Amino acid sequence: MPVVIAHSHLNPGGVTRIIESQIDSLEGEEIKVLVGACPDESIIKEKNAELHIIPELDYLDRHQYTEQEAKEMLHKIHADIREQLTPDTVLHFHNLNLGKNPIVTYAVYLLAKEGVKVFNHAHDFAEDRPSNYSFLEEIIYDIFLQDINEVLYPKLPNYHFGVLNSFDFDRLKELGVTEDRIEWLPNPVTFNTSDDLPEKADAKQTVCEELNIDCNKLLVTYPVRVIQRKNIGEFILLYILFRHRVNFAVTQPPQNPVEIEMYNQWIEFCRVNEIDIIFEAGTKVNFEKLLRGSDFCITTSYKEGFGMVYLEPWLLDTPVVGRDIDFITRDFKDDGFSFPTLYYKLNIPGIKTDFKDLNLKMQMEIISGVLSEKIEKQKLFEQNPILNTLFSDVSSHVTEKNKTIIKNNYSLKGYGIKLQKRYKKMVG
Known part of the structure; x- marks a missing residue:
């Protein structure tokens, strides 16, 4: 046919x-x-x-x-x-x-x-x-x-x-x-995992050396091309909250000229404020090895068509945490999927609006407020209790169950x- x-x-x-x-x-x-x-x-x-x-x-x-x-x-x-x-x-x-x-x-x-x-x-x-x-x-x-x-x-x-x-x-x-x-x-889900892929600890060691980052910290990767709906400002805010024990990496820049302007503003903001997120990590190290060596993959996206980011990393034994998009993840959950730590909203002290709904200028002002301690980190954790367990250990049982569902259903x-x-x- x-x-x-x-x-x-x-x-x-x-x-x-x-x-x-x-x-x-x-x-x-x-x-x-x-x-x-x-x-x-x-x-x-x-x-x-x-x-x-x-x-x-x-x-x-x-x-x-x-x-x-x-x-x-x-x-x-x-x-x-x-x-x-x-x-x-x-x-x-x-x-x-x-x-x-x-x-x-x-x-x-x-x-x-x-x-x-x-x-x-x-x-x-x-x-x-x-x-x-x-x-x-x-x-x-x-x-x-x-x-x-x-x-x-x-x-x-x-x-x-x-x-x-x-x-x-x-x-x-x-x-x-x-x-x-x-x-x-x-x-x-067709993510090709190489037969000769190194053990997770070895992959992390190699990636950290190639990126020149501290291997003793957790490595958290956002495996996306940075466009508006991926909500990169929230990713940066989370880094500020956890940077004492976590390295954050995002894999690809945008290609659309409209998106590039937004992206460059965030790059400059991070440079001026000495925010050491690794941008374009997917162009600096092997992508598969990066995901394998990551302790977690994270998503702060507020809109997806299918939500592949919620599935693929598990095949490399890497748990997925971050923002939940209910109309996407409900199908995965109906299949029996377990997600360790997903949240629906990020509350900011003194503001009624979800962080994702703020414009770029306001997001930058809030991050600056956290950096200058005008906004107390402790209050952010109090208003978002789920952040206390965002990077908690995930059992191998959960990982294996999710991998099996992917192989059987997708x-x-x-x-x-x-x-x-x-x-x-x-x-x-």
Whole structure:
């Protein structure tokens, strides 16, 4: 059965990793990949999949488009995608409803109206990002005069959805998508642990030497690319509270120019205030060894599509602590997962708002207040009792149980079986 997997780009990140996993899980199928940009074409070609780059699939520049411009782009995108399809092809499109390119969203809707079998793999939703949704309105409603909900969630038997969690499954049902057209498709955990990986203590010793940090302190790693929703200010605040006994590292810088400005402000803030967090640790030491050598992985993110950070580190015997995102972790907990220390809110003395909801300037002011002792650390611990156990020892029993659940419930093989069943249901 021919499958065309499409996305705006193949830049390093979560969606690209999932596309790679899908190709691996669909071994034996005829697969093409359509993207707007691909910095490393070998990642697809080495998997014996066809790669076609259609620049118009990439994110659309945000400016005022004339009706003529929009219609010309629509015609080209529609024709370029249509050229890659046969009558029995499943078009598996990632993040089609995110609002980064409304013309692509509308083109795929039109293809579905013509009978193309579309599988809309929803990692994120424009409804959660107001500027993206307004961009959809500008193009789909103002220029093409179409009902946005109909374009995003068409009531067509050949238009199916994939979601990452039960929260999004329920969301689609509320938006009018019938349950038989929704596949609950948790991401596979495909973290490759090397056979020759050193023991945890040896890995930590090596990493600490390479990073020139004290091996006698705990090593806590935030394995993310620093973007707004990863809430790096909270990560920095926690470091201030624990730096007498903990080293903190975060793995990657952002790539989006909008995010880089925020990131640079935090880098400068840490430099001026002599806050010794290790930024971009993933570019300085082997990533796998870093996670293996870490005593804990931490997350302060307040928004995730799937929440891979809650799962992967356990495969390297590294517990995960930090901020809980209930609509993400509830699925893992339902599977039997145990998380040692997760919290829902970080209270600040004298402020009613959760720390994550404060803007960058206010977060910096609070951290400065803790550094200058205007805000007492003791009061922070009193108002957030869970911090007292944030880095408590985790039993090997919990680690082994979580590893077993990952291997049983989030395997690549099981993922491929689910996908193939859904495709066959669509093709008939």
